Amino acid sequence: MAALKVPITSEDHFQGDKDASLILVEYGDYECPHCGHAYPIVKAVQKHFGKRLGFVFRNFPLNQIHPDAEAAAETAEFAAANGRFWEMHDGIFENQDELGVPLLRELAQKLKLSAQSLDRALSGHEYAPRVKQDFLGGVRSGVNGTPTFFINGQRHDGSFEYEDLVEAIEAGSE
Amino acid sequence: MAQLLAPGTAAPQFSLPVTADQKLSLRELMGRPVILAFYPADFSPVCGDQMALYNEVLPEFQKFNAEMLGISVDGVWCHTAFAENRHLHFPLLADYEPKGEVARKYGAYRQQDGFCERALFLLDAQGKIVWNYLSPVSINPGADGILAALQDLSKK
Numbered sequence: 491m492a493a494l495k496v497p498i499t500s501e502d503h504f505q506g507d508k509d510a511s512l513i514l515v516e517y518g519d520y521e522c523p524h525c526g527h528a529y530p531i532v533k534a535v536q537k538h539f540g541k542r543l544g545f546v547f548r549n550f551p552l553n554q555i556h557p558d559a560e561a562a563a564e565t566a567e568f569a570a571a572n573g574r575f576w577e578m579h580d581g582i583f584e585n586q587d588e589l590g591v592p593l594l595r596e597l598a599q600k601l602k603l604s605a606q607s608l609d610r611a612l613s614g615h616e617y618a619p620r621v622k623q624d625f626l627g628g629v630r631s632g633v634n635g636t637p638t639f640f641i642n643g644q645r646h647d648g649s650f651e652y653e654d655l656v657e658a659i660e661a662g663s664e
Numbered sequence: 665m666a667q668l669l670a671p672g673t674a675a676p677q678f679s680l681p682v683t684a685d686q687k688l689s690l691r692e693l694m695g696r697p698v699i700l701a702f703y704p705a706d707f708s709p710v711c712g713d714q715m716a717l718y719n720e721v722l723p724e725f726q727k728f729n730a731e732m733l734g735i736s737v738d739g740v741w742c743h744t745a746f747a748e749n750r751h752l753h754f755p756l757l758a759d760y761e762p763k764g765e766v767a768r769k770y771g772a773y774r775q776q777d778g779f780c781e782r783a784l785f786l787l788d789a790q791g792k793i794v795w796n797y798l799s800p801v802s803i804n805p806g807a808d809g810i811l812a813a814l815q816d817l818s819k820k
Contacts, residue, residue: 492806554719554751629721634806635713647803 492632492645502546503575506536510544512659515640517550517628520562520582521589522636529583531652538656547579549624550636558589560621565594567617568608574601668771668783668796675700675787676769680757681740688733688755690791697730697817698787699810702772702780704801706738706746706756714782714804719752721807728814730786733757737764737779774801786813 494515498504516532518525536545549566551559562582569578581597582589591612595605611617628638632645639646639655641662648654669676675698679689690698703714715734718725725732732754738746743756759766764780767773772783784805786795795813799805 492808495808552716552720554753555716625720626724629717629724629807629811632806632808634717634804 494640494643495631496627506544515546519636521556521559526586563621564617678766700785702783704779
């Protein structure tokens with residue numbers, strides 16, 4: 491069974507209680523339809539477990555098949571540098587059908603972030619090293635597609651429909 | 665489950681079509697490590713992920729000067745369509761006629777199903793198998809095992 495090789499640190503995008511006994515890590519791609527499908531499921535799972543569950547999102551853009559995935563990931567990191575990661579993450583997944591640089595600029599403006607700064611960050615690939623670091627850590631941990639979930643450090647190879655994910659997380663708590 | 669050829673064994677030579685009028689021989693690649701990824705079929709959802717993943721990780725394999733080859737029993741036209749659809753940047757070999765002959769030599773053929781196992785091999789620059797991995801057919805094995813094996817090989 492593949493195990494998470496990169497420990498969770500303060501550099502990670504973390505949602506939930508820092509002392510949560512259950513940790514769900516997702517390696518995802520903002521353009522991947524399966525990640526789009528998983529997005530509301532993860533929200534529902536977080537609601538179900540409440541304080542017991544912490545959630546981490548890491549970048550795993552499949553650039554050869556998803557031309558806008560890298561820009562989306564870099565935009566989310568740009569937002570993170572401005573303290574708005576989760577708003578951007580949610581905004582992108584909620585508008586996945588329209589993903590492209592115009593949408594990313596619009597989302598930035600909605601969050602009161604400068605679209606010009608975003609343009610500069612994207613053209614200079616300012617956040618590309620961070621995205622790449624997530625990607626390579628994912629590869630080393632056995633990420634085998636998107637989304638890949640790790641439950642308390644173990645890769646979850648089963649379905650990520652709501653009931654299945656809840657059950658797998660419950661099993662991980664034992 | 666098949667019995668894969670074990671590390672230490674000389675990799676059986678082969679020459680298989682990569683396009684309608686072009687063949688690739690394992691011999692041509694000697695002098696550098698070669699990754700052989702046998703997989704069940706083009707376009708099955710898991711395979712797409714596996715080959716798409718290797719495509720993304722290709723620059724990491726290339727850091728070790730390694731060559732990546734995908735092998736299935738699909739024909740060249742199917743491989744071409746699949747590679748175009750997924751923008752694959754490494755060759756897919758057609759083990760099509762006689763069906764599965766190369767996979768059988770590597771112990772990576774599923775007789776009961778008529779397609780390849782999801783099996784990985786790493787060959788060293790001299791064409792010796794140095795690592796193998798057999799994944800359950802429904803589980804994409806990822807790239808971590810290949811990278812770790814390449815790392816080990818580079819230290820020798």
